[in-house]
Amino acid sequence: MVEKIVVSEKNIKFLKKVQELSGEDIILCDQCGVCSGSCPMVAEMDITPSNLMRMVQLGIEDVMKSKTMWLCASCFACTARCPRGLDLSKVAEALRLINLRKAIDQIDINNLSGEEIKRLPQIALVGGMRKFTS
Amino acid sequence: MATKKKSAKAPKAQVGESDLMARIADANKTVVQGVDDSIVEHWVTIYVMGRAYKVPATLTIMQAMEYAGYRFVRSCGCRAGFCGACATVFRRAGEYKLEAALACQTLVEDGIYLVQIPFAPAKKANYDLDNEVYDSATVFKFYPEVARCISCNTCTKSCPQDLQVMDYIQAMIRGDFEGVVKESFDCIQCGLCAIRCPAEIVQYHVAQLARRMYGKYGRPREKNVQKRVKDIESGKYKDEFKKIMALGKDEIQKVYIKQQQTREIY
Amino acid sequence: MKISYFPGCTLKTSAQNFESSAVNSAKILGVEMVELPRWNCCGVVTSLATDDLIHHVAAVRNLVRVQEMNKNGLVKDNYNLLTLCTMCYHTLGRANLRMKQNPEDLKSINDFMYLEEDYEGNVKVVHFLDLLRDTIGFDKVKEKVKKPLKSLKIAPYYGCMLLRPREIGIDDPESPTIQRDLLIALGADDIENAYGKRCCGSYQTLQDRNVISDLAYDILSRARLEGAEAISLSCPLCAFNLDNRQKEVIEKHPEFKPMPVFYFTQLMALAFGLDQETCGFDLNYIDPRPLLKEKNLI
Numbered sequence: 001m002v003e004k005i006v007v008s009e010k011n012i013k014f015l016k017k018v019q020e021l022s023g024e025d026i027i028l029c030d031q032c033g034v035c036s037g038s039c040p041m042v043a044e045m046d047i048t049p050s051n052l053m054r055m056v057q058l059g060i061e062d063v064m065k066s067k068t069m070w071l072c073a074s075c076f077a078c079t080a081r082c083p084r085g086l087d088l089s090k091v092a093e094a095l096r097l098i099n100l101r102k103a104i105d106q107i108d109i110n111n112l113s114g115e116e117i118k119r120l121p122q123i124a125l126v127g128g129m130r131k132f133t134s
Numbered sequence: 135m136a137t138k139k140k141s142a143k144a145p146k147a148q149v150g151e152s153d154l155m156a157r158i159a160d161a162n163k164t165v166v167q168g169v170d171d172s173i174v175e176h177w178v179t180i181y182v183m184g185r186a187y188k189v190p191a192t193l194t195i196m197q198a199m200e201y202a203g204y205r206f207v208r209s210c211g212c213r214a215g216f217c218g219a220c221a222t223v224f225r226r227a228g229e230y231k232l233e234a235a236l237a238c239q240t241l242v243e244d245g246i247y248l249v250q251i252p253f254a255p256a257k258k259a260n261y262d263l264d265n266e267v268y269d270s271a272t273v274f275k276f277y278p279e280v281a282r283c284i285s286c287n288t289c290t291k292s293c294p295q296d297l298q299v300m301d302y303i304q305a306m307i308r309g310d311f312e313g314v315v316k317e318s319f320d321c322i323q324c325g326l327c328a329i330r331c332p333a334e335i336v337q338y339h340v341a342q343l344a345r346r347m348y349g350k351y352g353r354p355r356e357k358n359v360q361k362r363v364k365d366i367e368s369g370k371y372k373d374e375f376k377k378i379m380a381l382g383k384d385e386i387q388k389v390y391i392k393q394q395q396t397r398e399i400y
Numbered sequence: 401m402k403i404s405y406f407p408g409c410t411l412k413t414s415a416q417n418f419e420s421s422a423v424n425s426a427k428i429l430g431v432e433m434v435e436l437p438r439w440n441c442c443g444v445v446t447s448l449a450t451d452d453l454i455h456h457v458a459a460v461r462n463l464v465r466v467q468e469m470n471k472n473g474l475v476k477d478n479y480n481l482l483t484l485c486t487m488c489y490h491t492l493g494r495a496n497l498r499m500k501q502n503p504e505d506l507k508s509i510n511d512f513m514y515l516e517e518d519y520e521g522n523v524k525v526v527h528f529l530d531l532l533r534d535t536i537g538f539d540k541v542k543e544k545v546k547k548p549l550k551s552l553k554i555a556p557y558y559g560c561m562l563l564r565p566r567e568i569g570i571d572d573p574e575s576p577t578i579q580r581d582l583l584i585a586l587g588a589d590d591i592e593n594a595y596g597k598r599c600c601g602s603y604q605t606l607q608d609r610n611v612i613s614d615l616a617y618d619i620l621s622r623a624r625l626e627g628a629e630a631i632s633l634s635c636p637l638c639a640f641n642l643d644n645r646q647k648e649v650i651e652k653h654p655e656f657k658p659m660p661v662f663y664f665t666q667l668m669a670l671a672f673g674l675d676q677e678t679c680g681f682d683l684n685y686i687d688p689r690p691l692l693k694e695k696n697l698i
Contacts, residue, residue, distance in 0.1 A: 122441075129282045
């Protein structure tokens with residue numbers, strides 16, 4: 001099935017926003033796929049990191065519905081290997097922040113049982129709260 | 135004797151409205167009975183929720199507000215700097231910084247712009263300390279938002295008691311109960327830190343849990359008290375008590391007076 | 401040599417064994433780790449947005465403390481900040497780099513933290529492995545070994561924060577050798593670990609245990625395939641994901657044989673002949689003592 005993608009003003013605005021927040025020149029991505037190959041969480045993702053970059057390049061806001069940037073563990077494997085020197089972890093963070101800065105949290109800490117929280121080391125709570133809550 | 139204060143004569147308005155106009159004209163004046171304006175040497179202007187009032191310079195914020203006609207039904211408690219009810223946020227004229235103070239303890243300054251925060255809608259966890267482990271993980275269980283602290287120091291800046299609030303929250307994060315107890319001891323739970331915290335932490339409730347846990351599990355038990363309790367439980371004083379319980383009223387009086395008169399060397 | 405030391409929150413609670421083994425091993429190497437006074441949580445993981453400064457405040461505050469320590473004479477002319485946890489190393493280091501590379505950001509943060517002295521930008525964040533390799537030298541480490549970890553097959557695990565990205569990494573991100581060199585100096589066998597640079601899942605452990613147990617299973621199984629009997633690492637979050645989460649791994653794969661996970665400083669302490677309390681093996685989730693007894697190391 002062929003899907004027609006129209007890159008309108010709205011799309012460009014979204015791309016610009018992500019570029020500004022991440023500081024990365026997203027247009028440079030040439031879709032080589034090394035990031036997807038390096039990502040430890042790729043098996044759980046609905047779209048691969050390369051797909052994510054492509055959607056952002058085209059300014060497709062549907063990318064916000066994906067789980068991909070929330071599954072990112074900020075491991076920087078993609079960053080270390082990108083042949084164009086792009087920092088994909090910053091792009092994922094920018095996409096997360098677009099939601100978080102609207103005060104839309106990704107996790108509700110109340111969903112974790114008291115026992116589970118007790119088991120976790122503080123470092124997990126601190127890191128998780130920073131990336132998933134606003 | 136209280137003398138009725140003189141108020142300026144309001145301009146004569148239409149019939150029926152003259153009374154109303156007079157009252158409106160009076161509204162900006164001080165309404166305290168029994169004080170002659172002429173005995174006050176120094177006046178300052180304070181702004182309570184945006185409205186200006188001329189008040190004597192030697193009053194506390196709470197007294198000044200009452201001088202201006204406010205009757206406190208909240209934001210007022212012990213009037214002694216201990217209960218935390220009169221938490222006030224104010225800004226000095228020309229400054230951008232917000233300051234925190236207790237209205238009953240702070241003198242007015244010319245041009246301060248203030249509001250009172252009588253209540254903080256703070257989260258309060260329910261816990262049964264008998265069933266909890268003495269561990270920082272327990273505190274995280276009840277207040278996981280403590281992990282959100284970004285060390286911005288806003289809580290410390292908001293404290294009317296000049297406590298190092300950020301320091302005790304950080305002590306809590308690393309499980310240093312004694313540190314929390316030391317730094318939070320003088321907290322009066324006014325709530326200003328919780329209101330301003332960007333991470334929505336309830337600093338004073340966290341500190342209270344920590345102090346309770348420390349008191350229950352962390353402090354060494356007083357050895358003499360423990361020994362005495364053991365002695366009592368072993369029945370060491372049973373006979374003495376039996377004797378006293380068996381005495382009649384006159385006997386007890388005699389024994390008591392004698393005991394009061396003798397000086398015993400312990 | 402006295403050096404400022406930043407523990408990080410977890411090292412004061414569930415990872416106390418990491419700290420006690422490190423501090424005491426360092427003493428033997430002539431290094432006194434002086435804890436930063438009034439330190440605060442560094443705030444893992446570093447904030448990656450271009451306009452976000454508030455999340456770097458926590459890290460910069462700690463760098464100011466190093467300046468204070470020099471002024472108070474707690475350390476002498478030493479602007480290095482030693483860290484054990486790789487996440488703390490990374491977060492403090494990245495914030496430091498940001499401050500050094502962007503003077504306007506540094507000014508904003510200094511203005512914001514007006515109750516602190518200004519951060520002047522001259523602190524260097526150092527990881528313990530870095531200190532061992534570059535300042536102390538692995539030869540000196542070898543000299544102090546009383547009980548070589550003979551026949552102990554340990555796979556070095558790095559995780560992400562120590563190696564990537566290059567601006568903060570202490571070793572080659574594709575072929576790191578630093579931990580391997582340390583383990584060889586301690587007398588252990590040389591084990592390759594192809595999955596040593598793979599992420600353990602980090603903070604995802606908060607929202608999805610399944611993913612973490614899958615990652616842990618892959619990493620540990622691969623290490624075992626390469627001949628390892630144990631893992632050595634440097635981060636309490638990696639330790640939680642690879643050690644404590646073995647509970648979930650075994651639930652999912654009942655045939656999986658548990659593998660002990662060490663902090664590299666515990667191995668140092670063991671090799672230097674320090675007692676078991678210093679090594680702190682009782683805080684390890686999978687008990688390493690049966691393995692160590694088998695190898696006659698305890």
